[in-house]
Amino acid sequence: MPQWVLAPEGARRVDARLERAGLLDLAMEEAGRAVADHLLAARPDGPVLLLAGSGANGGDAFVAARHLRVRGVDAAVLALPSRHPLTRANRQRWRAVGGTVTALGAASLARGLRTATMVVDGLLGTGFTPPLRPATAELIATVNAWRGPGRRVLAIDVPSGLDAASALVPEGALRADDTVTLMGYKAALLFGAAAVHAGRVTLAPLSAPPEWVQEDALAARPTDAEVGALLPVRHADAHKGTAGRVWIVGGHPGTTGAPALAGVGALRAGAGLVTVHSTADVPLVTAELMVRRATSWDAWRVETEGASRPDAVALGMGLGPDAAALARTVLAWNIPTVVDADALQPELAGHGHARVIWTPHPGEAARLLGTDTAGIVRDPLGAAHTLQQRFGGVVVLKGGPSVVAHAGGLSVARGGHPGMATAGMGDTLSGILAALLGQGLSAPDAAVAGVRLHARAGERAGARHGYGLIASDVALELGGAWQDVSGGAAGEAW
Ligand SMILES: NC(=O)C1=CN([C@@H]2O[C@H](COP(=O)(O)OP(=O)(O)OC[C@H]3O[C@@H](n4cnc5c(N)ncnc54)[C@H](OP(=O)(O)O)[C@@H]3O)[C@@H](O)[C@H]2O)[C@@H](O)CC1
Numbered sequence: 001m002p003q004w005v006l007a008p009e010g011a012r013r014v015d016a017r018l019e020r021a022g023l024l025d026l027a028m029e030e031a032g033r034a035v036a037d038h039l040l041a042a043r044p045d046g047p048v049l050l051l052a053g054s055g056a057n058g059g060d061a062f063v064a065a066r067h068l069r070v071r072g073v074d075a076a077v078l079a080l081p082s083r084h085p086l087t088r089a090n091r092q093r094w095r096a097v098g099g100t101v102t103a104l105g106a107a108s109l110a111r112g113l114r115t116a117t118m119v120v121d122g123l124l125g126t127g128f129t130p131p132l133r134p135a136t137a138e139l140i141a142t143v144n145a146w147r148g149p150g151r152r153v154l155a156i157d158v159p160s161g162l163d164a165a166s167a168l169v170p171e172g173a174l175r176a177d178d179t180v181t182l183m184g185y186k187a188a189l190l191f192g193a194a195a196v197h198a199g200r201v202t203l204a205p206l207s208a209p210p211e212w213v214q215e216d217a218l219a220a221r222p223t224d225a226e227v228g229a230l231l232p233v234r235h236a237d238a239h240k241g242t243a244g245r246v247w248i249v250g251g252h253p254g255t256t257g258a259p260a261l262a263g264v265g266a267l268r269a270g271a272g273l274v275t276v277h278s279t280a281d282v283p284l285v286t287a288e289l290m291v292r293r294a295t296s297w298d299a300w301r302v303e304t305e306g307a308s309r310p311d312a313v314a315l316g317m318g319l320g321p322d323a324a325a326l327a328r329t330v331l332a333w334n335i336p337t338v339v340d341a342d343a344l345q346p347e348l349a350g351h352g353h354a355r356v357i358w359t360p361h362p363g364e365a366a367r368l369l370g371t372d373t374a375g376i377v378r379d380p381l382g383a384a385h386t387l388q389q390r391f392g393g394v395v396v397l398k399g400g401p402s403v404v405a406h407a408g409g410l411s412v413a414r415g416g417h418p419g420m421a422t423a424g425m426g427d428t429l430s431g432i433l434a435a436l437l438g439q440g441l442s443a444p445d446a447a448v449a450g451v452r453l454h455a456r457a458g459e460r461a462g463a464r465h466g467y468g469l470i471a472s473d474v475a476l477e478l479g480g481a482w483q484d485v486s487g488g489a490a491g492e493a494w
């Protein structure tokens with residue numbers, strides 16, 4: 001089933017539709033049940049303290065408490081007063097199974113935390129707008145100070161005090177070990193420091209018609225089954241000429257490794273023939289790579305003028321000051337093209353086409369948009385959308401995780417590994433993207449599949465090398481990543 005990323009207002013619109021359909025009560029029941037199931041799977045080894053706020057997030061906590069209690073878990077609820085009808089109804093249902101409700105305040109919280117081993121945070125969800133009011137901030141600070149080894153915090157939907165739409169952490173937000181998010185992911189749970197605050201995130205999709213969620217979604221978050229379906233399947237009579245001819249255009253004295261890494265990425269992502277074009281001495285890191293050195297980029301332009309074009313190009317990696325001018329030349333060929341690194345210059349706006357993939361990291365994205373990196377990092381979904389509007393084609397805004405923006409919408413990649421934060425990793429990605437373009441994928445499909453393959457290969461390399469992994473390790477894992485994502489389908493088409 002497709003998974004989605006929802007903005008708080010999108011979540012509210014879905015809520016409103018559920019309410020009009022008379023289904024909101026059932027959705028809250030499912031939400032609370034999912035939280036209880038998650039908690040039971042973690043086998044709580046002591047009393048669970050649930051904190052219920054005044055909104056529907058608090059209602060979810062009451063439902064979770066009821067399911068925990070009827071399954072034999074020692075659960076207690078501390079609650080703020082509520083006027084929300086479903087929260088009140090579920091407070092009654094909790095009482096009906098023998099649960100007691102204590103008013104939530106500094107003293108009752110301190111008492112409850114003395115014996116608890118797990119806190120369930122149902123204080124604030126998507127209805128919260130920062131800044132925190134002082135009384136709530138004080139409660140959250142107490143829980144944050146309590147949290148530690150053997151004292152875990154599970155947040156319902158969004159950790160209290162996080163702005164669901166932002167990667168930044170507002171002052172005083174709750175820090176969770178786990179978050180069970182409802183209906184769709186929230187941007188805060190996926191990006192930046194906010195995602196760190198959310199801990200491990202699990203999605204409880206809830207039973208709403210998928211089109212209701214899709215219509216209000218900010219972005220898709222494709223599963224591996226969905227990504228695997230995009231990957232090319234090769235027939236038994238494939239040969240190197242049918243697997244895509246890729247050119248890598250880059251390199252400059254001092255940065256000659258970058259195009260070589262892109263070349264290896266392209267080979268390991270299945271490109272049939274890969275040639276690195278450079279004016280510098282590119283190291284022949286693997287014998288399968290062809291390297292063509294030109295005396296100057298002007299000479300290269302003349303040499304390639306009448307030559308047959310490759311199936312795809314990646315350009316800009318380590319290319320230096322000539323990159324933007326060279327990008328204009330290559331973009332005019334109107335073939336599938338990845339524009340990366342030094343070639344990512346604002347002057348190229350208006351020179352792209354539908355088969356271009358632009359691959360900025362946040363610093364390059366800021367340069368392209370004439371803004372600061374902090375603004376990009378705060379809202380990667382918004383930034384990727386704006387970049388796509390301005391530059392056309394497809395934008396891969398790189399990060400952990402990367403965002404793909406195309407005319408059909410936004411997509412957030414899964415996975416990756418913090419060890420991938422090392423030089424050369426983006427060069428490898430450019431090669432992968434060019435290889436997929438060269439194998440006939442459309443630019444949006446190549447981008448969605450390429451970032452996931454790269455991230456999956458990073459996970460595999462990370463398991464082996466930890467933070468010591470380097471871009472070449474990731475390239476080596478691409479074959480395995482392809483097998484993982486395609487469910488082992490590579491090579492099976494007869
Ligand atoms: N379809 C779905 O996804 C489903 C979602 N569901 C759930 O609904 C949740 C959203 O519920 P919601 O809209 O009732 O808001 P919610 O987050 O509980 O908080 C509202 C309360 O916060 C308070 N408050 C606000 N700002 C504040 C501040 N600065 N500082 C301090 N307090 C502040 C404000 O208090 P008041 O002004 O009333 O005193 C208000 O009453 C969602 O996250 C999910 O858990 C499920 O139940 C069913 C299906």
Ligand SMILES: Nc1ncnc2c1ncn2[C@@H]1O[C@H](COP(=O)(O)OP(=O)(O)O)[C@@H](O)[C@H]1O
Nearest residue numbers: 398399400416417418420421423424425426427
């Ligand atoms: N913490 C992380 N989690 C997942 N992926 C990451 C992480 N850090 C970096 N990456 C990935 O590594 C790549 C880094 O790209 P970039 O900064 O352009 O590197 P370079 O220019 O050195 O090649 C991107 O694809 C990014 O998504």
